[in-house]
Amino acid sequence: MVRSKIAGIGMYVPSNIVTNNELTRYMDTTDEWIQERTGIKERRYAHRTQETTTTMGVEAAKIAIERAGITVNDIDFIVFATLSPDYYFPGCGVLLQRAMKMKQVGALDVRNQCSGFVYAVSVADQFIKTGMYKNILVVGAEKHSFGLDFSTRGRNVSVIFGDGAGAVVLQSTNDENRGILSTHLHSDGTDAEILAMFNPGTHANHWREQSATFNEAEIGDMFMSHAMVEKAENFPNMDGPSVFKTAVVKFPEVIMEALAANNYQPADLKLLIPHQANLRIAQFVQQKLKLNDEQVFNNIQKYGNTTAASVPIALCEAWEAGKIKEGDLVCLAAFGSGFTWASALLKW
Numbered sequence: 001m002v003r004s005k006i007a008g009i010g011m012y013v014p015s016n017i018v019t020n021n022e023l024t025r026y027m028d029t030t031d032e033w034i035q036e037r038t039g040i041k042e043r044r045y046a047h048r049t050q051e052t053t054t055t056m057g058v059e060a061a062k063i064a065i066e067r068a069g070i071t072v073n074d075i076d077f078i079v080f081a082t083l084s085p086d087y088y089f090p091g092c093g094v095l096l097q098r099a100m101k102m103k104q105v106g107a108l109d110v111r112n113q114c115s116g117f118v119y120a121v122s123v124a125d126q127f128i129k130t131g132m133y134k135n136i137l138v139v140g141a142e143k144h145s146f147g148l149d150f151s152t153r154g155r156n157v158s159v160i161f162g163d164g165a166g167a168v169v170l171q172s173t174n175d176e177n178r179g180i181l182s183t184h185l186h187s188d189g190t191d192a193e194i195l196a197m198f199n200p201g202t203h204a205n206h207w208r209e210q211s212a213t214f215n216e217a218e219i220g221d222m223f224m225s226h227a228m229v230e231k232a233e234n235f236p237n238m239d240g241p242s243v244f245k246t247a248v249v250k251f252p253e254v255i256m257e258a259l260a261a262n263n264y265q266p267a268d269l270k271l272l273i274p275h276q277a278n279l280r281i282a283q284f285v286q287q288k289l290k291l292n293d294e295q296v297f298n299n300i301q302k303y304g305n306t307t308a309a310s311v312p313i314a315l316c317e318a319w320e321a322g323k324i325k326e327g328d329l330v331c332l333a334a335f336g337s338g339f340t341w342a343s344a345l346l347k348w
Contacts, residue, residue: 003179004128006346007135007171008070010063011316012056013164013303014044023159026150034159039279043162043304045145052086054095056165057141060312061100068169070135072100075169077133078107079124081116081140081308083337084147085109088200096139114275114336115185116140116308117166118344121332122183124170125344134171140308141165147197149235157236160278162304166312177327181262183344184254191246194239195337199228247281250341252288255333258345268329269295270348271318275334276300276310297323307336324348 019042020031034040046056057080065072080093087095093107112119117140124136144161148154173179200223228234251274259265266289274282279300286296297318306313311332318324328348335341 001176002129002131002172002174003181004125004170005173005175005179006168006348008064008066008068008169009167009312009316009319010060010065010067011164011166011313012059012063013313014046014051014056016045016047017042018045020159023150027155027158028152029155029159037280038160039298039300040160040304041301043302044164046143046163048146051143051163053082053084053141053143053165054086054092054099056143056163057082057092057096057139057167058099060141060165060167061096061137061139064167064169065137068135068171070169072102074135075102075137076105077124077127077136078102078105079110079120079136079138080107081110081112081120081138082142083111083113083116083307084142084144092139092141110308112308112336112340112342113338114277114305114307114310115334115338115340115342117311118183118332118334118342119185119340121168121170121180121344122185122342125180125183128170128172131172136170137167138170139165139167140310140312142307142309144307147235149232153232154235156240157238160305162306164303164306164309164313166309166316168312168315178347180344180346182258183342184257184261185340185342186250186254187338187340189338191242192338193237194242195237195339197234197236199234200224244278244281246339247277247335248284248288250335250339251281251285251333254335254341254343255285255289255331258331258333258343262345264329264345266291269331270328271324272296272331272333273311273314273318274298275336276303276314277305277335
């Protein structure tokens with residue numbers, strides 16, 4: 001049986017460390033308030049003009065490619081996951097291909113927010129299994145700091161997010177003790193607006209028409225307007241408690257789905273790498289599945305929520321720390337905007 005294996009992995013985080021105390025200069029918050037609700041102590045912010053989502057992805061990709069023992073000329077497909085692309089269009093995949101001076105390979109951009117990397121891995125896994133491609137570069141990268149509301153109004157969202165990138169190279173293997181065993185993808189758009197960034201967008205305020213607050217004369221049908229900026233509708237919007245309630249249900253479900261599909265139990269896991277959304281969510285999932293501290297890897301304390309980048313950054317850091325060895329059973333899981341949720345079970 002042909003499977004996909006992670007042949008190389010890399011990560012990149014900006015050098016600029018921003019602590020919780022530094023955020024108190026811009027908003028009414030405290031280190032204690034942030035840590036109590038999210039577990040976050042600090043995060044990284046990219047250089048405002050010299051670093052982009054693509055450039056960070058390139059740095060992570062260089063490491064992954066080197067560790068896979070190949071060169072950029074061996075990459076025959078790119079899957080790039082992000083919610084914060086350099087441009088509205090084109091996507092980051094082609095920008096990375098250009099920046100790394102690759103041959104003219106296909107590049108696919110995935111927009112599944114926090115679940116983006118796991119979705120991207122699943123897509124790449126199918127291409128490897130069919131034999132269509134041999135060396136697929138999968139990247140998750142985000143530059144959140146450029147689009148956050150650094151005021152008390154936006155603190156519930158802005159204190160959570162950070163910047164960074166992670167990447168893996170997928171290759172085929174016939175080794176039954178290695179590779180991706182299965183992936184599981186889900187979505188439910190019923191409450192999509194609970195966690196969303198509405199503008200800029202082409203909805204022409206369709207979402208507003210569903211609520212009593214819609215005022216066409218005030219807002220208009222513009223792609224971007226002064227009123228949208230004044231109402232902070234060009235920043236991410238999140239109903240935190242509602243997201244939490246759904247996440248703590250879907251996270252354990254999709255992890256158990258992956259384990260059951262391969263006849264494993266939670267106790268068999270060497271390591272769970274959850275999307276770094278909120279330390280409280282990860283702790284709830286750990287308790288629900290009765291996992292010990294050594295079976296769950298969290299680094300949100302240092303990097304915040306890097307969305308599509310969080311799973312590969314955490315996976316890379318865990319591997320570099322020696323927490324993952326060949327043959328270990330590892331589960332990747334994520335839940336995010338959409339809502340979307342996903343898992344991947346693999347033998348390292």
